[in-house]
Amino acid sequence: MFEIEFTEPSHAACECCGAPSTRLTRFVTRNGDAFAIYRAVLTHGPRHPRAEMIVGLGDWDEAASPEDRVAFIFQLWSDDSEYKVGIIGPEQTAWPQGMLGRLLTREEALRHPWLQHVFDLSDHIVAHDAILTDYLDHRPGSAPSSL
Template identity: 45%
Template sequence: MIEIEFEEPKIDKCDCCGQEIVRLTRFVHQDDNAFAVYYINFTRGHSPKVVYGLVGLGEWGDGTEPKDRLAFPFKIWTNDSNYQVGLVDAEESPWSHVTFLGQILNRNEGLKHEWIKDVFHITDHIVADDKIVIDYFNKSGE
């Protein structure tokens, strides 16, 4: 069973329009063990509405390092009434320079990796359980 630990969002201002940029950090536990960390980034008022994310999977215990993990960059958007999730290349990720979550895989590498099912399981939970993300897509004008 997956459980997500929700931290308070960090809010910045977009240089191009002054709208709020929302940044989220979430810790994912599976069966009471550290399982993953994900980052979310979106800007209110930008169109189309898109959420960028990066999920890191691998070893999280004491003595582990980023080399013990892999990171999968993705984006979430909607069409009509359904969420859409797709992996993106590392260079498209707002965290392309971040190493803490592990080596960032490009789209084709990620889609072929055995952990891809875990990535999509986590993104399913994001669109079902992460209230800030859900509210962003459901509120008009944001």
């Protein structure tokens, strides 16, 4: 059973096109244990039809380091009837190497034994992360009112 801890979103202008962009950071537990951290960049405007996602999985013990974790990079979008998940590689994204874990290439991610965790978690995300689904469904609530 996943549980998502929501934090306040941050807003900025997209570096490539100036469109309003929202960043989310979420902490996920499974059966009470630290399980994952995911981040999302939700940019409006024609250049950005998909949510840019990264999820780190692995050892979240304080003694662990980012090398004890791996990060899957993917995009989320809606095609009217359902949400889609597309695994991509580091060369297709602006996500930097960081605390979430070593960035997996697309080939590594697709062969990885934890890939199913990513799909299970993304199912949970689109059922519970309202800011994200407002963006995916093009509802106005997802646009930052200050921009």
